[in-house]
Amino acid sequence: MLKTYFQEFKTDISSISLPEKFTFPFYYEPHELSILSAKELQNYLENQTDFEHNFGLQENQEGLVIGKMFGVLVCQNQEGKLGYLWAFSGKLAENNHHHYFVPPVFDMLQHDGFFRKEEEVLNSINREIEQxxxxxxYLLAKENWVATQKKATEDIQNQKDRIKALKILRDQKRNAIPANGTSVEVEQLELELSEESKKESILLKKMTKYWNYQIENAQKEVAIFTDRISELKEFRKQKSGDLQQQLFDSYSFLNKDKKLKSVGQIFDNNPPAGAGECAAPKLLHYAFQNDLKPIAMAEFWWGQSPKSEVRKHNHFYPACRSKCEPILAHMLESVPMDDNPFLENPAEGKDITVVFEDDYLAVINKPAEFLSVPGKNVKDSVYQRVKELYPNATGPLIVHRLDMSTSGLLLIAKSEEVYKDLQSQFIKRTIQKRYVALLEGIVPHDEGFIDLPLRVDLDNRPNQLVCYEHGKPAQTKYKVIERKEGKTRIHFYPISGRTHQLRVHASHSLGLNCPIIGDDLYGTKSNRLHLHAEEITFKHPVLKENITIFEAAEF
Known part of the structure; x- marks a missing residue:
């Protein structure tokens, strides 16, 4: 079985040096060996006839379009030979097993496995409930119950109406007694009227008792079915919980030291959907299971992008955070890895420059790869630098933010009053901002408007998704400046200020479909993100004059 999945390179790799450490899976530049193994996998995908799957790359192909994340793991066997493993995330062509691809860590589709057997038990319960x-x-009993309730309501209401009508007649009879009538006659009439009232009230009580009895009997007929349905649902809930726990305990991942840890242990019995089904855990589990030494790893997207997120065909991507990070923390526990760049200070050796300043506020130029405010691991930021620059300033200082990777102009308030005034201008959208960007690709229209609502990708923070159901409104105007050598220089005028708004609007297929050069989240990494906040116009909170500040981009 090992020979099926462990493949030696078809290309000569004798001149390629091995990496000193294993790939940090959440932010990396693919090693040359990973690129070669990925190319051999991509060549296979372009020419294979082993399975049929619509990646959305061919016109008029049948089947639902589903792009897929693939992974490659360069590894070394016990004889010292270099090769690679392939894997796909989730299922491929509705199957977990394909030639050349490592098997899943736990195969829920295995016909004789406990999951399929228990799943069939659950399905049989569902079928009985539906039957x-x-x-x-059951339908006749429900219909009879509803009809009985309706008839009871009508009859009782009719009797109540009759009682009211008869009371009016009795009152009329009392008023019609002649003034010269004898007391005996009056008493006799009052007795007759009272008896009549009692009879009607007794009839109402008997009628209510009768219909309550009829409703209760009809309800018992329905309860024969509803009680059984409730009983089956409770049994299903118990079986489902037992199956889930068994799955959590059985879905276990190996690490280098052959230590197993279940998905239940890793996520405290509350794993996200699909945890462990990504390519990276599959690759590493198989490698450790078969005494293969991991050398380098990479994952790439193959096919059409989903409608919500940005995935470019043939582009490399890091492992996802919410599902993979806790699992890979266990699997790579004792594997020497590249440094975690998220723990490094990207602002090291960089300085902010003051572009404009008076007694009330300042405008600074933030370099690319520089935090606006302190992060979880790195505290160095514009806020920290400005705090040192203006030690006597009061208030929050930072009026608005730029993404860490974006360079450009930031407003700084030296007092709380000025901060509140500028914040109010942002809320009212009276502050005008202009960004300049260099895009990979040609934008066909000279100007336009992008309206794609955004929300955070809960499985892969801080990435953003286009979401029309739960997303917040995000609008951007744009104007093309220049088209040259397959690239577009463009001005962006954001109307809203969502996280990664310009980056997603540029890259998404429903936006401009041209990622910003250097966008390591929604495009391809370069020397920097080519996005710069170059101009800002605001009303001075004290001088009450409109001020425009401009700072040209360095790209």
């Missing part, structure tokens, strides 16, 4: 809900006897 009961649709049975003619």
């Amino acid at each position: 009961l809900k649709k049975s003619a006897d």
Whole structure:
């Protein structure tokens, strides 16, 4: 079985040096060996006839379009030979097993496995519930119960109306007694009227008792079915919980030291959906299982991008955070890895420059790869630098933010009053900002408007998704400045200020479909993100004059 999945390079790799450490999976430049193994996998995908799957790359192909993340793991066997493993995330062509691709860590689709057997038990319970809900006897009992309630309500209401009408007649009879009538006659009439009232009230009580009895009987007929349905649902809940726990305990990942840890242990019995089904855990689990030494790893997207997120065909991507990070923390526990760049200070050796300043505020130029405010691991930021620059300033200082990778102009308030005034201008959208960007590709229209609502990708923070159901409104105007050598220089005028708004609007297929050069989240990494906040116009909170500040981009 090992020979099937461990493949030696078809290309001569004798001149390529091995990496000193294993790939940090959440932010990396693919090693040359990873690129070569990925190319051999991509060549296979372009020419294979082993399975049929619509990646959305061919016109008029049948089937639902589903792009897929693939992974490659360069590794060394016990004889010292270099080769690679392939994997795909989730299922491929509705199957977990394909030639050349490592098997899943736990195969829920295995026909004789406990999951399929217990799943069939759950399905049989579901079928029985549905049969009961649709049975003619149950529907007839429900119909009879509803009809009985309706008839009871009508009859009782009619009797109440009759009592009211008869009371009016009795009152009329009392008023019609002649003034010269004898006391005996009056008493006799009052007795007759009272008896009549009692009879009608007794009839109402008997009628109510009768209908309550009829409703109760009709309800008992329905309860024969509803009680059984509730019983089945409770049994299903118990079986489902037991199956889930068994799955959590059985879905276990190996690390270098052959230590197993279940998905239940890793996520405290609350794993996100699909945890462990990504390419990276599959590759590493198989490698450790078969005594292969991991050398380098990479993952790439193959096919059409999903409608919500940005995925470019053939582009490399890091492992996802919410599902993979806790799992890979265990699997790579004792594997020497490249440094975690998120723990490094990207502002090291960089300085902010003051572009404009008076007694009330300042405008600074933030370099690319420089935090606006302190992060979880790195505290060095514009806020920290400005705090040192203006030690006597009061208030929050930072009026608005730029993404760490974006360079450009930031407003700084030296007092709380000025901060509140500028914040109010941002809220009212009276502050005008202009960004300049260099895009990979040609934007066909000279100007336009992008309206794509955004929300955070809960499985892969801080990435953003286009989401029309839960996303917040995000609008951007744009104007093309220049088209040259397959690239577009463009001005962006954001109307809203969502996280990564310009980056997603540029790269997404429903936006400009041209990622910003150097966008390591939604495009391809370069020397820097070519996005710069170059101009800002605001009303001075004290002088009440409109001020425009401009700082040209360095790209």
